[in-house]
Amino acid sequence: MSHTFKGGVHPSYMKAPDVPMTVIAPPPQVIIPMAQHIGAPCIPTVKVGDYVTMGQVVGENPAPVSAPVHASVSGKVVAVEPRHHPLGDMIMSVVIENDYQDSPCTDMKPLTPEQLKDPDAILHRIREAGVVGMGGAMFPTAFKIRGGIGKVDKLIINGAECEPYLNGDHLTMKRYPEQLLKGIELVRIASGLDKAYYGIETNKMDAIRILRSHYPENYGIEIVEEDVKYPQGAEKMQVKAVTGREVKPGGLPSGVGCNVVSTRTAYAVYQACYEGKPVIERIVTVAGSALKAPVNGLTRVGTPFGYLAEQCGGFVKTPRKIVLGGPMMGICATSFDAPTIKGTAGVLFFTEEEDRDVEKPSCIRCGKCITVCPMNLEPVFMYMYYSKGDYENMAKYHITDCFECGSCSFNCPARMPLTHAFKTAKLMFQAKSMKEKAAAEAKEARK
Numbered sequence: 499m500s501h502t503f504k505g506g507v508h509p510s511y512m513k514a515p516d517v518p519m520t521v522i523a524p525p526p527q528v529i530i531p532m533a534q535h536i537g538a539p540c541i542p543t544v545k546v547g548d549y550v551t552m553g554q555v556v557g558e559n560p561a562p563v564s565a566p567v568h569a570s571v572s573g574k575v576v577a578v579e580p581r582h583h584p585l586g587d588m589i590m591s592v593v594i595e596n597d598y599q600d601s602p603c604t605d606m607k608p609l610t611p612e613q614l615k616d617p618d619a620i621l622h623r624i625r626e627a628g629v630v631g632m633g634g635a636m637f638p639t640a641f642k643i644r645g646g647i648g649k650v651d652k653l654i655i656n657g658a659e660c661e662p663y664l665n666g667d668h669l670t671m672k673r674y675p676e677q678l679l680k681g682i683e684l685v686r687i688a689s690g691l692d693k694a695y696y697g698i699e700t701n702k703m704d705a706i707r708i709l710r711s712h713y714p715e716n717y718g719i720e721i722v723e724e725d726v727k728y729p730q731g732a733e734k735m736q737v738k739a740v741t742g743r744e745v746k747p748g749g750l751p752s753g754v755g756c757n758v759v760s761t762r763t764a765y766a767v768y769q770a771c772y773e774g775k776p777v778i779e780r781i782v783t784v785a786g787s788a789l790k791a792p793v794n795g796l797t798r799v800g801t802p803f804g805y806l807a808e809q810c811g812g813f814v815k816t817p818r819k820i821v822l823g824g825p826m827m828g829i830c831a832t833s834f835d836a837p838t839i840k841g842t843a844g845v846l847f848f849t850e851e852e853d854r855d856v857e858k859p860s861c862i863r864c865g866k867c868i869t870v871c872p873m874n875l876e877p878v879f880m881y882m883y884y885s886k887g888d889y890e891n892m893a894k895y896h897i898t899d900c901f902e903c904g905s906c907s908f909n910c911p912a913r914m915p916l917t918h919a920f921k922t923a924k925l926m927f928q929a930k931s932m933k934e935k936a937a938a939e940a941k942e943a944r945k
């Protein structure tokens with residue numbers, strides 16, 4: 499049986515899995531933003547002049563949808579102020595001057611063998627360690643798992659890693675197979691399920707063989723080999739490939755009884771529970787033609803992008819764009835001073851070679867965008883109505899169901915800025931509905 503979905507594209511993957519993983523030397527200063535997850539931002543728990551140990555909590559929020567943030571180095575807090583955030587805006591951050599001692603915080607001990615079998619103890623630890631969706635979604639993992647208990651019957655671990663360039667998950671599978679399987683087992687136990695499905699694309703057969711040699715069945719895990727196709731790593735596509743279930747437009751995997759957790763998140767759960775280690779580092783793919791020496795680097799959270807580039811030998815060409823994540827779904831960062839956060843899987847420094855815009859592109863009505871849309875949308879018409887600002891027809895063509903995978907733009911011979919347009923259109927719809935809601939509330943208040 500073929501494990502995949504309808505539509506999708508085959509970009510040049512530009513992966514280099516045999517490039518050994520390096521350790522990026524921690525920077526002189528780390529910047530720890532208080533917002534590294536979806537939900538309530540953290541409130542700083544330290545002040546300027548405090549000494550912090552590596553792994554110490556420096557920000558938290560008791561709201562259920564939140565996750566604490568931790569110091570990724572030891573040293574002195576030199577600023578608590580808004581700093582550039584990788585996703586735009588200035589966000590409250592704790593800046594720590596590295597004393598290069600990596601003096602560890604000992605607040606979190608590894609869980610005991612009994613606790614490693616106890617769903618509540620595991621969930622408590624996942625929250626305490628600040629684990630969020632590290633595939634990029636950054637949804638607090640403990641909240642996600644807890645919300646699925648009793649409603650979700652299929653746990654899927656996402657091992658597709660279908661974005662070009664990115665290969666941190668592939669490396670994690672090969673370097674830490676046993677730890678990863680133990681992490682998945684913990685997520686499975688916390689979810690109250692007997693089995694987890696690990697969906698991995700077959701361009702990672704070396705990793706699949708290594709994982710199988712560690713007997714995943716002993717951990718209650720079945721590996722599902724998936725066809726190689728972008729965007730196989732999107733949650734909805736994982737659900738379809740593994741279970742055959744269709745997530746309705748606007749719906750979530752949990753709506754069809756599935757929860758999807760990323761490879762790197764499962765590994766973070768292992769570290770939190772077995773090692774007592776919070777999320778303070780991750781593998782980041784640092785690449786792009788502007789860089790002298792691209793790497794997969796184990797990188798401390800809070801490492802500024804400019805410093806990362808220096809650690810890769812600096813630039814050989816002037817970068818035109820910093821892309822966070824992969825080139826298909828990634829977003830552009832606006833400052834070299836912004837730091838890596840928990841959800842940063844890749845930092846790509848692109849030149850015009852990778853970023854060729856066409857001036858005044860014109861649609862040739864070839865229909866190629868329609869054939870690849872995994873959501874069965876009709877991008878050519880969505881774009882036409884977006885250009886006219888025609889909300890009624892944008893809604894009729896379900897523009898808000900687009901999940902911005904970039905397949906249509908990739909397949910468009912005219913290089914129409916389709917995905918960018920749909921992203922903007924979704925924001926326009928959001929603003930419109932907020933305005934309408936405010937107007938309705940004002941009207942109600944006047945009664």
Ligand code: SF4
Nearest residue numbers: 871900901903904906
């Ligand atoms: S319309 Fe949206 S979901 Fe469909 S291919 Fe384009 S970006 Fe992907």
Ligand code: SF4
Nearest residue numbers: 861862864865867910
């Ligand atoms: S692929 Fe591009 S050129 Fe072809 S119909 Fe779609 S938008 Fe037009």
